[in-house]
Amino acid sequence: MLFLMSITSVSADDTFFETRIRPVLVERCLECHGPDKPKSGLGLHSRDAALKGGEMGLAIVPGKIEESLLINAIEHRDDLKMPPRGPKLDASTINDFKTWIQTGAAYPDSPISATGGSLPDRVKSHWAFQALRAVSKDFSPGVNPVDYWIDRALFKNKMKPAPMADRRTLLRRASHDLTGLPPEPAEMQSFLTDNRPTEMAFAKQVDRLLASSRFGERWARHWLDLARYSDAKGYVFFEEKDFPWSFTYRDYCIKAFNSDKAYNQFILEQIAADRLGNTISSENLAALGFITLGGRYMNNPHDIIDDRIDVVTRPLIGLTVACARCHDHKYDPISSQDYYALYSIFANSIEPPLPPPLEQVSKTKAKTDAENKIREDYLKLKAFVDGKYDQLIETARRRSGDYLFAAETARKAPKTEDFMLIADGGDLNPTMIVRWQAFIERSRKEKNPAMSAWNRMADTPAEKFLAEIQNTIANETNLLLKSKLQAKPPANLQELANIYTSALLQAHGVWREYSQRALSAGMPAPKAHPDRSIDSLRQVLDGPSSPTRVARNPQGDLTLLPDRASQAQLQALIGALEKSRRAKDAAIRPQMLADREMMESHRVFIRGNPQNPGIEAPRRFLQLFETIQPDAAYPADSSGRLELARSITSPANPLTARVYVNRVWGYLFGVGLVSTPGDFGARGNTPDHPELLDHLARDFMNHDWSTKRLIRKIMTSRAYMRSSYDFNSNAIDPENKLLSHQNSKRLDFESMRDSLLAVSGLLDTKMGGPATGETIDFKFRRRGIYGRIDRLNLPEQLRTFDFPDPNTAAVERSTTTTPAQSLFLLNHPLVQAAAEGLVNRVIGNTNKPDQLQNVISEMAKLTWQRELDGQELDEIKRFVGFESNSGNPDSMRKKLISIAQMLLISNEFHFID
Amino acid sequence: MQSEYPDQMQLPGLPISRRELLRLSGTGLPMLALSALEAAEIPSKAADPSQTSPLAPRKPHFAAKAKHVVHLFMNGGPSQVDTFDPKPMLRKYHGKPLPAANLRTERKTGAAMGSPFEFRKYGQSGLEISDLFSETARWHADKLCVIRSMKADVPNHEPSLMLMNCGDSRLPRPSFGSWVTYGLGSENQNLPGFVAMCPGGYPIVATQNWRSSFLPGAYQGTYLNTQNSQVDKLVDNIRNSQMGLDAQRKQLDLLNRFNRRHQAQRLGEPLLEARIQAHELAFRMQMEAADVFDLSRESNWTRELYGDTVIGRQLLLTRRMIEKGVRFVQVWSGAGQPWDNHDNLEKTHRSLADQWDKPIAAFLLDLEQRGLLGETLVLWGGEFGRTPVAELPALNGRDHNHYGFSVWLAGGGVKGGQAYGSTDEFGFAAQDKPVHVHDLHATMLHLLGLDHEKLTYRYAGRDFRLTDVHGNVIHELIA
Numbered sequence A: 001m002l003f004l005m006s007i008t009s010v011s012a013d014d015t016f017f018e019t020r021i022r023p024v025l026v027e028r029c030l031e032c033h034g035p036d037k038p039k040s041g042l043g044l045h046s047r048d049a050a051l052k053g054g055e056m057g058l059a060i061v062p063g064k065i066e067e068s069l070l071i072n073a074i075e076h077r078d079d080l081k082m083p084p085r086g087p088k089l090d091a092s093t094i095n096d097f098k099t100w101i102q103t104g105a106a107y108p109d110s111p112i113s114a115t116g117g118s119l120p121d122r123v124k125s126h127w128a129f130q131a132l133r134a135v136s137k138d139f140s141p142g143v144n145p146v147d148y149w150i151d152r153a154l155f156k157n158k159m160k161p162a163p164m165a166d167r168r169t170l171l172r173r174a175s176h177d178l179t180g181l182p183p184e185p186a187e188m189q190s191f192l193t194d195n196r197p198t199e200m201a202f203a204k205q206v207d208r209l210l211a212s213s214r215f216g217e218r219w220a221r222h223w224l225d226l227a228r229y230s231d232a233k234g235y236v237f238f239e240e241k242d243f244p245w246s247f248t249y250r251d252y253c254i255k256a257f258n259s260d261k262a263y264n265q266f267i268l269e270q271i272a273a274d275r276l277g278n279t280i281s282s283e284n285l286a287a288l289g290f291i292t293l294g295g296r297y298m299n300n301p302h303d304i305i306d307d308r309i310d311v312v313t314r315p316l317i318g319l320t321v322a323c324a325r326c327h328d329h330k331y332d333p334i335s336s337q338d339y340y341a342l343y344s345i346f347a348n349s350i351e352p353p354l355p356p357p358l359e360q361v362s363k364t365k366a367k368t369d370a371e372n373k374i375r376e377d378y379l380k381l382k383a384f385v386d387g388k389y390d391q392l393i394e395t396a397r398r399r400s401g402d403y404l405f406a407a408e409t410a411r412k413a414p415k416t417e418d419f420m421l422i423a424d425g426g427d428l429n430p431t432m433i434v435r436w437q438a439f440i441e442r443s444r445k446e447k448n449p450a451m452s453a454w455n456r457m458a459d460t461p462a463e464k465f466l467a468e469i470q471n472t473i474a475n476e477t478n479l480l481l482k483s484k485l486q487a488k489p490p491a492n493l494q495e496l497a498n499i500y501t502s503a504l505l506q507a508h509g510v511w512r513e514y515s516q517r518a519l520s521a522g523m524p525a526p527k528a529h530p531d532r533s534i535d536s537l538r539q540v541l542d543g544p545s546s547p548t549r550v551a552r553n554p555q556g557d558l559t560l561l562p563d564r565a566s567q568a569q570l571q572a573l574i575g576a577l578e579k580s581r582r583a584k585d586a587a588i589r590p591q592m593l594a595d596r597e598m599m600e601s602h603r604v605f606i607r608g609n610p611q612n613p614g615i616e617a618p619r620r621f622l623q624l625f626e627t628i629q630p631d632a633a634y635p636a637d638s639s640g641r642l643e644l645a646r647s648i649t650s651p652a653n654p655l656t657a658r659v660y661v662n663r664v665w666g667y668l669f670g671v672g673l674v675s676t677p678g679d680f681g682a683r684g685n686t687p688d689h690p691e692l693l694d695h696l697a698r699d700f701m702n703h704d705w706s707t708k709r710l711i712r713k714i715m716t717s718r719a720y721m722r723s724s725y726d727f728n729s730n731a732i733d734p735e736n737k738l739l740s741h742q743n744s745k746r747l748d749f750e751s752m753r754d755s756l757l758a759v760s761g762l763l764d765t766k767m768g769g770p771a772t773g774e775t776i777d778f779k780f781r782r783r784g785i786y787g788r789i790d791r792l793n794l795p796e797q798l799r800t801f802d803f804p805d806p807n808t809a810a811v812e813r814s815t816t817t818t819p820a821q822s823l824f825l826l827n828h829p830l831v832q833a834a835a836e837g838l839v840n841r842v843i844g845n846t847n848k849p850d851q852l853q854n855v856i857s858e859m860a861k862l863t864w865q866r867e868l869d870g871q872e873l874d875e876i877k878r879f880v881g882f883e884s885n886s887g888n889p890d891s892m893r894k895k896l897i898s899i900a901q902m903l904l905i906s907n908e909f910h911f912i913d
Numbered sequence B: 001m002q003s004e005y006p007d008q009m010q011l012p013g014l015p016i017s018r019r020e021l022l023r024l025s026g027t028g029l030p031m032l033a034l035s036a037l038e039a040a041e042i043p044s045k046a047a048d049p050s051q052t053s054p055l056a057p058r059k060p061h062f063a064a065k066a067k068h069v070v071h072l073f074m075n076g077g078p079s080q081v082d083t084f085d086p087k088p089m090l091r092k093y094h095g096k097p098l099p100a101a102n103l104r105t106e107r108k109t110g111a112a113m114g115s116p117f118e119f120r121k122y123g124q125s126g127l128e129i130s131d132l133f134s135e136t137a138r139w140h141a142d143k144l145c146v147i148r149s150m151k152a153d154v155p156n157h158e159p160s161l162m163l164m165n166c167g168d169s170r171l172p173r174p175s176f177g178s179w180v181t182y183g184l185g186s187e188n189q190n191l192p193g194f195v196a197m198c199p200g201g202y203p204i205v206a207t208q209n210w211r212s213s214f215l216p217g218a219y220q221g222t223y224l225n226t227q228n229s230q231v232d233k234l235v236d237n238i239r240n241s242q243m244g245l246d247a248q249r250k251q252l253d254l255l256n257r258f259n260r261r262h263q264a265q266r267l268g269e270p271l272l273e274a275r276i277q278a279h280e281l282a283f284r285m286q287m288e289a290a291d292v293f294d295l296s297r298e299s300n301w302t303r304e305l306y307g308d309t310v311i312g313r314q315l316l317l318t319r320r321m322i323e324k325g326v327r328f329v330q331v332w333s334g335a336g337q338p339w340d341n342h343d344n345l346e347k348t349h350r351s352l353a354d355q356w357d358k359p360i361a362a363f364l365l366d367l368e369q370r371g372l373l374g375e376t377l378v379l380w381g382g383e384f385g386r387t388p389v390a391e392l393p394a395l396n397g398r399d400h401n402h403y404g405f406s407v408w409l410a411g412g413g414v415k416g417g418q419a420y421g422s423t424d425e426f427g428f429a430a431q432d433k434p435v436h437v438h439d440l441h442a443t444m445l446h447l448l449g450l451d452h453e454k455l456t457y458r459y460a461g462r463d464f465r466l467t468d469v470h471g472n473v474i475h476e477l478i479a
Helices: A012-029 A047-052 A069-074 A091-102 A145-156 A167-179 A185-192 A198-211 A213-226 A246-258 A263-275 A282-292 A301-317 A321-325 A336-347 A365-398 A400-412 A430-445 A449-458 A462-475 A479-487 A493-520 A532-542 A564-582 A623-628 A641-648 A656-669 A690-702 A707-715 A749-759 A796-800 A819-827 A829-843 A852-864 A870-880 A889-905 B018-028 B031-039 B088-092 B131-143 B157-166 B176-184 B206-210 B245-264 B270-292 B300-306 B310-323 B345-369 B437-447
Strands: A603-605 A613-616 B068-073 B109-112 B119-122 B127-130 B145-151 B194-197 B222-224 B328-332 B376-381 B385-391 B398-401 B405-410 B418-420 B430-432 B457-459 B462-464
Touching: A012 A091, A069 A091, A145 A690, A145 A707, A167 A185, A167 A198, A167 A213, A167 A707, A185 A198, A198 A213, A198 A707, A213 A246, A213 A656, A246 A282, A263 A282, A263 A641, A263 A656, A282 A301, A301 A321, A301 A336, A301 A641, A301 A656, A321 A336, A336 A603, A336 A623, A336 A641, A365 A400, A365 A430, A365 A493, A365 A564, A400 A430, A400 A449, A400 A493, A430 A449, A430 A613, A449 A462, A449 A479, A449 A493, A449 A532, A462 A479, A462 A493, A479 A493, A479 A532, A493 A532, A656 A690, A656 A707, A690 A707, A749 A829, A796 A819, A819 A829, A819 A889, A819 B270, A829 A852, A829 A889, A852 A870, A852 A889, A870 A889, A870 B245, A889 B245, B068 B176, B068 B310, B119 B131, B127 B131, B127 B418, B131 B345, B145 B430, B145 B437, B157 B206, B176 B194, B176 B328, B176 B437, B194 B206, B194 B310, B245 B270, B270 B310, B300 B310, B300 B345, B310 B328, B310 B345, B345 B376, B376 B437, B385 B405
Parallel strands: B068 B328, B068 B376, B145 B418, B194 B222, B194 B328
Antiparallel strands: A603 A613, B109 B385, B119 B127, B145 B405, B376 B405, B385 B398, B457 B462
């Protein structure tokens, strides 16, 4: 049961430290009191260092607040006032520090993100990070390795395995597991009358079901849970609500499962199809929907990237990497640097507004016109957005002093979160102010000489400005800046800002002229200006870490255009493009991802705060997997998604195959060998049959990562074919970890809905294409996977039946039982339609059923795939009132529909043994 | 309409002999099954519904003061300086700039704008409240615990709604009501545990406001469009359009007989029993829901007290649900964001307050008279407040303000008749004893007997909380 409350297992003191103390240390103290040459010799980066104290004495004496100098300093009791910059710590934080010291100053020793650090060995020894065990046994053809390990464990525990289930149960089980639909009576009949031994006959059925197109529809739906698939974007401002081509990804997945695409290729394509060039056909670009079909998080780029990091890690390698966004993972060896290495990969990927068509566009006039119109609207949008970016950058340079001053003001103000502002046309751009603010922070950490005068004077109180400026001018090493300062010493920070504007622009002008001259002389573009004073100043305006290095979003965004007028223009342009893309003759395109034209490097955001950049985070895969990193550094001219995908699908990656095999096992047995399919880390559960898991994973990779082969292997085992009845006292193994019997499963929402339609003859099996209806709408008769999913507005009914929230990857579904589900079954028009359909299917539209008993038997056969026994028939006859046959065909029909509904909502229909 | 199985808790409901069980088993189980059955005890993992229903009532972490929550959501953001936070200085500066620069909010703001509404002292406590809520004030000032120092994170609607409702501005997290229902279950299995009412459509960001996110779907809020007053339009699937309750009872009895036979062959499976119970609950829910939503069962006097308006009906429905044990009811002002008065504030705020004032007074009075106020925690407020300065260019409306705003609590163990904390002299930012939304959540959970640090759910590798890593219980708010 999933709804039991859990209480964190870490000690209360550690939790207190991690939630109340460590974040403050990281944010306010470690910049100076870190491991690298700590100020006054006091390091606060570990318990040992903190207890050792510094030049001024003991900073922390556990249990003794009064003797701890640190409290003295943060309370500003005398001259030593810490932290020296920014606001004083608030009273509740100071109280937290007192509590912390009073209770013994617990300080768990996992490393602090901003400073890097190596992975503790104890975590490296975690089972899931070890290489797969070598195949230890050769199995003769008759032995299924699944049974080898399961039976051994049962024997060791003196457990009786359940016998094989009867044929009816087997085929129902297999049909639902593979296609999400019950067997048709003819299919059941053919299996029941197959003279071969059950094992052989069943293997034939498994092959038949695996070959059915319904298989891909069922298994792609499992995958869409992981891909947090939605046809709508979620809450958006200026764009259309729906993704124009989300269905291409859904159809890609269905096709991939039906054609048994190798799983490693499946992953490669979903992460980096755009980088695979001619090795794949262009229709596979649709695979990138895996990344792009996430929510829009109110256009916050950091959240969008976070979602993308999560979707390539938790579902694929079973690690909760997104936990490391604000600090190193608490339990697993995943650092903030790991997180931001992945961040950097996705930050360098964009969604092009006009991806190439998925198929060759035929040359009819209508199609050509449609394409031309799209191109025209796209170019209009592009010209507008480019112009706005150029203007933003140009203004950021021309008014650099104003930005500096505004950023400094913002820096000193109490921190508030980034928010959307509506500005006037002539205002400074609020996002650009934040960028300058981050630039100033960085320049302080890196002691950027071009900014030293500014930073020094910004820290000087206004009344001491005039005295201090003389020292600053005397110490200035940048000659251009120095000459300007000397010419007219500024009287306040605003004047200094103006001098910066002039010096920066002058240096930038000189540099441009210099590089242009080189270019027109046919020489390569220079990397630096020979005059260091010029070069360091011009870097502020166009160097790699300049605030003006804005990563362009081809569709523009709100932060680029904070004023209403430009927003309206942008909205109109996007609207026009959306309209032409939706036109009847417009080509279908993939929900694509592509690399940026120019790669940007990114840094760790300390505590996840984009305004607080830490150390560089070069693009790479998790450090944990040193051996499966590519040999060379990630290429400078691409995002690195391909390299990432190769690391994930590397046969040496100990997680990918294990996680997938476990997931497949879970779909077939109701629960995985590892019962936490989304967490293979330290907090996840260990596998119940570790050798079996490793064998299946290795065997899977050795056989072309074939999903169908893996499924066949598992399903033809005796373990799969067992009865779900527990013949042991369930006290020995109440959770059935040893698998002495199968687990019974309840139909999930789509299986339930599709099965209702299927047995009543209402199911439309048309495949693929745009979503044309709501799954919950009784008039929509296609399989549930083709129904429209809107993550902002998911019908309550879907959640009622445990359909997962499509906002984040769902690695498993919960199973709840509620009266709201029953109300649906009792009263929803969909169920009523199915009940009527079932009656119609059996008797046609006539109101004169000749042989009532046959009708009832036939309906039962369709829903339950079995004959009713005499007692059951009597029950129903009594319900109908056979004896007092009134002869009223209308009321008879009503009763038949009522019986049909009873069959359709029965436990026998909804549970699979 | 008596079920043939009056006591559904007993297992098995269908008298079935061992011999018959074996005979039945023959249809589903091979021969070996029979001998195994003869030899072994039949395992009976009899379903205990309290273990299987996600909405079964659960004990809080410690003794609770409140059992229910009613959240009156003034979506759009009501102005604190026009309702519960008097700022006479604003009138002095009316039309002039404030001495200090305006804090940055979503739009450009200009001069100070004095409140067009009069504040008066009410009750023994002398709590100052504006004329907009004079009825509520006159009757209940001494019950209100006004928090004047609320603060949120940003001045935009969407993230602030998410923060107030789900404890996080942007990331998909379960709503407050879902957390509470997850923590405590519900006391009436015949009604939804968590109800969200909004007339005429959804507030912005729609159903996300009452989503269960990664908590099981059973904890999501059930939405009622209170523009409708007929029960079958209010609640999904509450009535069968083809058959009456009598016919349905007979159908359900037939279903039960088949389900019991089916179950008798599978005694180890608790979900089967849970499903059988759920059907019975659902059947009863049809009647109970019809009853609870039928306002004609109230006396004329009571209906007049609340007023025959959408808001009045919503609050009367709320009381009826609380009385029946519903855990969490959220009542919205209307679709979109009615309180978002960037202009025309005087007129619109007055008309909105007119819709709410009398029904709130009636609601609190009614709860009190029925002895329910003590166990019902009522929260009034928006997702943020409004600026004391006017939005440019006109001088008749206010921008969003997350730096400081007011909400009030009443009932449910709250210390009434007090104004807690304060904003600066103009009402712009929380100054004395600031209360962040996380603190409000932590305090409300505390009143419900839940420790906000212990009410956790394991998801994606983390133990999530409503308050994430934040939140302090404010004990001064508690009686």
